[in-house]
Amino acid sequence: DGGITQSPKYLFRKEGQNVTLSCEQNLNHDAMYWYRQDPGQGLRLIYYSQIVNDFQKGDIAEGYSVSREKKESFPLTVTSAQKNPTAFYLCASSIGGTGTVNYGYTFGSGTRLTVV
C-alpha cells in the first residue's frame, strides 16, 4: 500500500537542540517537499527536492537543513538556529517535473514539534 510516512507524530525539543523529522515515501516519486503550518499562515515551503542529491531552499529555509541521499527519504533537521520551531510540519511528494501538475502532492500525516 503506497504512501508517505512521517515520524514521529509528536516531538518535543529542548531549546538549543537539533532535531530531525523523518519522511519516507514508497510511491516512487521523484520530488519531495517540506512545509510548515502555523495558525493563520497556511502552508509555507521550507525546502524541496526535485531529484536525489539535489534540493532547493523554499520561502522559510533559515534554521533548517535537509538531505536527499535516497529517493525514498527526505529528512528535515530543525537546528538551534531556528528561533521559533514550534509548529506542525508536513512532508509531501509528487511525481516530479511536469507530471506534478496533474497529480498534485501526496502529503504525510504531519509531525507536531514543540519546544519545551
Add this chain to the structure above:
Amino acid sequence: DQQVKQNSPSLSVQEGRISILNCDYTNSMFDYFLWYKKYPAEGPTFLISISSIKDKNEDGRFTVFLNKSAKHLSLHIVPSQPGDSAVYFCAAFSSFSGTYKYIFGTGTRLKVLA
C-alpha cells in the same frame, strides 16, 4: 509576496446550504489549480482540480470555478455537510525557472453547522 491568497480565514455555513470558498492569484502564468482539504493534525488531501483551459469542473457536491480575467477561483460545496468542516487550501502550479511546485494559499477554515 503572497501569490495565492485566500482572503477569508474562516467561514460558517448551515448544513444543507452552499459553501463558497474563494481564492485569488496574482500570476497569469499559473495554468493549473488544485483544492486541498485538511483536518486537524492530518495532512491535506486532494479534493478537486481545474486547468486554465476550463472555467468549471464538477465532482459530486464539489464544483470549482475559474475566472482567468479576474485571476479568481472559487470552490462551491452543495449541499454542505458537517463532515465538510475542515481547512481548505487552494494551490496554483508554478513551472518557472525549471522548478515544478504548487504554491498554496493561506487556507479558509470552513465550519458547517448542524
